[in-house]
Amino acid sequence: MWHEVNRQRALTAAAVVAAVAAPLVIVDPYIHRLMATVALAAVLAVSLNLVLGYGGLLALGHAGFYGIGAYTAALLSLRLGAPFLLTAPAAAVGAALVAWVVARPILSLRGHYFAMAMLAVGEIVVQVAYNWDGVTRGASGLPGVAPPDLFIWTATTHRDNYYLGLALLGLALLAVRRFVGSPLGLGLVAARDDDQGAASVGIGVAQTRTLALALAAGIAGLAGALYAHYITFVSVEPFQLEQTIALLAMVAVGGLGTTWGPVAGAILLTLLPELLRGLAELRMVVYGGLLMLVVWLRPQGLLGAGGLRRGLRVPERWAPAPRTGVPADPAPVAARASTPDGASAAASAAVAASRVAPGDVANRASPRPALLTAPAPSASADAPLLRVEHLTKDFAGLRAVADVSLEVAPGEIVGLIGPNGAGKSTVINLISGAHRPTSGRIWFAGREITHADPSRVARAGLVRTFQHIRLFPSLTVRQNVEAAYQVRLGLSFGAVMTRSRRYREAMEQMRAAVDEALARFGLEGVQHRLAGTLAYGDQRRVELVRALATQPRLLLLDEPAAGMNEAESAELARLLQEIRQHHGLAILLVEHHLDVIMEVCERLIVLDHGTVIATGRPEEVVRHPEVLRAYLGGSP
C-alpha cells in the first residue's frame, strides 16, 4: 500500500517534469502547437470526467460550456479590451452560471432525459453563436482577440500557450480531485450508484449534481477563455456536438472515473489523427476503426481499474485515523466518561459528540457519541412523532392504500404487518416521500411532510431502508457510511475546495464517528471492502449503520429480515433492540418474520387490502379474528 502510494507519486512527478521539460528539449513549433492542443483537450476531458465518470451523467452538451467561455472571453477582450486575467474568470463564472441555472430544473431527470436536455443546451449555444450576427458575427467568427496577457508576461508562442494550458490542467486536476475526494464527491458517486438510496439518507442528489456540473462547466469555460486568447479567433466549429462526442471518447478511452484516465485519453485521441497524417484522407477512417479497437481491447479504459464488470471506484481518501492521541478538542472530554458501554472507541467517538447537526442544539447535552445519539425528544414528548391521516394511494386504478391513519410515538417500536400485497411497502414509500400520495396528509415532528422529497424527509430525521438492499456498490463499506454521515456536516463548496480549517475538523469528526459506528456493529474488519461484495447479512448491517449515521429520530425498516435464516433474524432482533436501547429512536418495522415482530415490537398495526384492520399489543393482535382471517382466509 505504502509502496503503491510512493510509486504513484514518483510517476506523477516524472510526468510533470516531462511535461514541463519536453518543449524545452523539442523546439519544433508544430510540436508545441500539438502539445497546447492536447493540454486544452485534457482540461476539457478532466472536467467532463467529473460529471460523466464520477457523476454518471451523460453530459452531451459539454462543448457548449467551452463555447460559452470562449465567446465570453472573446467579446470582453474585443469590446472592452479586457486582459486575459479578467476575461478568464469571467468566462469561468459565465459558463458555471449557465450550467447552474439550466441544471436545477433538469438535474432530477434521469438517464437519457438528462443527456437530451444537456444536448439541447449545447445545441442552443451553437445555434445562438451561429445566428446572433450582431454579437458573435455568426459564421465569420470573431477575429483579433488579444493573446493571453498576464500583466508581467504575455503568452505569444505556441510554447507559452502550452505552459498556460498545462497550468490550467494542473488546476483542473486539483479542483476535480478535491471535489471527488470530499464528502460532496462521496454524495455524487453515491447518487450515481443509486439515486434513490442516496436520497433515502438525505443526500441532496440534485444539489450535489448541480455543484459538480457547475464546477465542470466553469473549468470548461476557463479552457474556452484560454482557447480564445491563444488562437485569437473564435468561431462556432470547436464547440459543436462533435467536440462533445470526441471528449466523451477521450474520457471513456482513458478510463471513466479515474484521475489520469481523461488526460491519457486526451493525449491519445488528439495525437492519433496527427500520427495518421500519412494516410491522408483515410486517416479519420482508420481513427474511427482504432477507437473501436481500443474499446474492444480495453472496455474499461486504458487506466480503468478492475475487470470488465467492475464498477467505478473512488479511491479512499481517508486512511483510518491514527489511534495515538485524541485530537485536541476540549468539548468532548466530559462525554467520554459517560459513554454507555464505555468501549474502546470512546476516545475517538467522543470527538464526534462535540459537533452535532445544526438545529439539534438541544442535543448538545447528550452524553453519547454523535453517531449513536438520537436528538432529544421535542418539548411535547407525548405528541406523536409521526402522524399519518387518511393516506390513500392509487396506482392506475388499483387502490394500494386506502384511508390509512396511524401514529408513532417518540421512542416507540411499531410493527406494520399484513399479508403479501396488503400495502405495507407502499405505506413506507409514501411516508418516506418516494411516492406521492393520492390523498391524505403526513406530519413528522410537528411539520407536514406530505409532499416533501425523500432527501428532505431524511434530513428531517425520518430515514428508511429498502426491501431490496440499496447500498452504493462502488463505494467501500466505510464510504457508504460516510456518504450518509456527511449530510449533516453541511459542508459548503468553498470549504471543500479550500480544505478550510472547518473542513478538516469536520473530517476528523466524521472519521472518529464512523470508526466508532463500524466498530460497534462489528464492521471494522470489512470497512475497506466494496459494499457490493459483502455477504447478505453484512450488507443488511451496513444498510442499518448507514441509516443510523444520518442520526434519525424515526427509522422505517422495510423487511430487514427478508431472506435471513433463523439465526440471522434472531441476531437482527437483538440488533434492533440494542439500537433502540442506546439510540432512543422510534422504529416502524415492516416484517414477515413473526418471531422478530413479537420480540421487538410494542405495538402492531395490521394492514389488509390497503386498510388498517387491527392495531394493538402484539399478543392481542395475533389473536384478533380479523387478523386471523386475513392471514389464514376462511369465512367471516
Added chain:
Amino acid sequence: MAAVTLPVVIDQLVSGLAIGGVYALVALGFALIFGVLRAAQFAHGEVYMVVAFLVLGVLPWLPWSGPLQFLLAVVAAAVFGAAAGVLIERGVFRPLAAAPHIAPIISTIGLMILLQNLVAYLKGSELHRFALAWPQGNVALGPASVPALKLVIFGTALVIPALLQVALTRTQLGRAIRATAIDPETARLMGVDTARTSAVAFAIGSALAGIAGVLVGALYGVVYATMGVSALVKGYTATIIGGVGNLVGAVVGGLLLGVFEVLVASYVSPRWTDSIVFAVLIVLLALRPHGLIGRAIPEKL
C-alpha cells in the same frame, strides 16, 4: 414569413408530417434498439446515411419506374439496413456485452466516425442528387395542392410502424422482443433466446433507419456523408419526446417534432428554429420529466 391561409397551413402541415415521418422512423429504430440492448446506438444516423448511398447505387439497376420502383427502393433499404444492423450487433455490441455500459456507446462513436469518413472518402463529401421516379407532381388536398411525394412519405411512416406493432404483439418473436425489452434476465429464464432477439431487434431498428434514409433522400433530393448526425439528433429528440421505451411515443414524437419545426420555421423564424425547438424541449422536460407522452412508472422499491 408565410401567410396564415388554409392552403398554406395545409401545405406546412404536410411538409411537417413528411419530415416528421422520417424522424419517426429513425426514432422508432433507435427506441427499439435502445429498448432491447439498453445502449444508445450513436452510429444509427450513419446506418441511415450508408443505406441511402447504397440504394442510390442500386437505383439505376431497378427495372421499374413508378410505384414499384419506390416499393423496391424501400425494400432494398430495409434489407441493407437489416444487414448493417446484424453486422453492428454481432461486431460491436455482442463482444462488449459484459463491458461497462459506456463501452458500446464509445464503440459506436468510433463506427460513426469511420463510416462518415469512409463514405466521404469513397464518394466525396459533396451533395449527391437522389431522385425517385415516383411519386411526382401534386395532388389536391382540400383547398391546397401538395406534393404527392410528401403524402407518400408520411403514409409510409404510418404503415411501417403499424406493421411493426402488429408483428410485435401478434408473433412469437415479437413477444420475445418485448419481453427482452422489459426484463432481459427474466426473458432468458423463460426460455427466450435473448441473443437472437437482440440481433432481430437490431436488424429491424436498422432497417427502419435505412428506410428513413431513402425517404429523406427522396424528400430533399440529396444525400451526403454527414447527413446522419442531424438524423441522430432528431431521432434522439423524438424518442425523448415520446418517452424512452415507448414505441408509439417515438412515432408520435417524430411527427410532432417535424410539424413543430416546420411551423416555427414558417411563422416564427427559420434561422432560430433549432434554438426554439431545443429551448421548448428543455422546458418540456422540466415540466414532464418522462417525455410528453411517456408516463412515470413508479419504481418498485
